[in-house]
Amino acid sequence: MIPVIEVGGTHVTAGLVDLTDGSVERRTHRKLDPHGRAEDILGAVCRCADALDTPAGTTWGMALPGPFDYARGIGLFRGVGKFEALYGVDVRAALVDGMARRPGGIAFLNDAHAFLLGECAVGAAIGHTRVVGITLGTGVGSTFVADGRILDHGPGVPPEGRMDLTSVDGGPLEESVSRRALVARYGERGIDVRDIAERARAGERTARRVLDEAFGTLGAVLGPRLATFEATALVVGGSMAGSWDLVAPALHTGLAKGGWTPDAADVNLRHPTRHTRAMRPAALAGDAALLGAARAVVARDGNRTGPGW
Template identity: 30%
Template sequence: MDDLLFDVGGTRIKCNIWRNGQRLLTEDLQFSAISQSNKENLLAHFCEIVQQVMSYSQKTGGTVRGVAFAFPGPFNYEMGISQMQGLGKYDALYGVDLKSFFLTCLSNHGVQEVPILFENDARAFALGEYQDSTPVQRGIYLTLGTGLGSAFIQEGEFVTELSGINREGMIYDIPFRGDILDNWLSAAGLQKLAAAAGYPKVEAFVLAKAARSKEPQAQAIFGSFGELLGEALKDYCRSFRPDEMVFGGQVSRSFPLFEGRLREVLAEECPATLRVSGDLTTAALRGLYKRLEERRGVNP
């Protein structure tokens, strides 16, 4: 029995199949997201990707029993309706009933009456990391990329009532240093720090390359980012007392460049284990599988 799992990002769409609870493909299937295309092209592209993954399942003797998607927000995950607008990705899908669309896409290719589930990408990542950790009671899970994804989990459940988080249980829109956390704990935040230091405007990965090459100014910028990250997170450490704090996302690939200052700032505030996700996509897909199992009344 196969579950088809899709991690839908702004640049790439990554997919895999969980067969009887185990990852089937050693390497995830990857497709371009074409996230700035028009509605017709995007829907045709999505359906083609689903068909390809479904076809692989069927050709290898599988039977589809569930389908799940991790999407960035804003998004009505219960109804399967995109609410992204003005973000430079999937704008053309604003208000589209993707749940009905995917049901039709599957039905047209012989798969009917299977559950289709949508989850926030950061929450899917958090679930995957939480269940894969040494048993912990409380964890904070952050994806540092073009924006900030976040989730707080306590005893297997998402926390939505805690000082300093929004009603979604996230912190991206929390005010911080005259802006919001999303614009600081991200690639955009790195660029703001670089601009303040008089560094030439470059992409975050170029800045990271310079820092790894021991360029003093680039190293100092990443040190400032670690300090900034610690400053933003220390209140959550005090109030939530997490056992672990896990980082994912493209910026987290540069963790060694800002880890030292982050640990210094959090030393007395946060005795939690700090670590980087081994594989952001695999974690998100594991989280999607867990959500499908919960929907089926199973505790994986």
């Protein structure tokens, strides 16, 4: 069993991953204030990890968003609206010293990368060798995987593999597709994306237009890249993927306009061909990043264990 931690924009989750079957056991959760002090953020992470009661000397996997120096374990958060108190902080050292049972090491991995590696191993992208993953939440995370390797350059791949570094209509993509972008475009104070989704389902035209424009734009920007990358699957995760009934239609339309038309049905999902174009929501929900974080530990130790690993 490999202990892992996943840090999101407003939460932290820890669990034990069994790579023999891809299961996650003994999950623990804590809320996080992304605008809080460094000691408060790191303290919440330590308390969440301590609840698993793992032996001292154990190597942990940890998935968290960027910008972050994953090799050195140092926060680089600046101008992203979250965790800015961790800028320049040696997160690895703080966690090693702060956890009740001192770990032997921590292997860090980008949360979007961890998400897609988990989905490729035992989730929505099983059987696919060229896959793109998108996470939709406080920002837009992305991962391009070919034959099990994460790519940061190449045909169709954006700079550093990051769609958030691309632009649309002269501005950053996240000004069109993100939680803050949707709320700003809707224009009513005191509501969140969840409220906009509920209103769209209730038939409110403004709410539906805001969502359709955002996800249509995302599809139009992604489509040409997926076609050039020759992706056979697009897997969408993050908090907004929970409203797949609202995301999928506009995203499908945008992708088609961009030159990558998803299959009407995913009957070819587990037996993809060069012509397969499956668009799927995440199958593992929050477990995907935990599974991917365990993969980081496996890769660091030079071992491969379990199905898909």
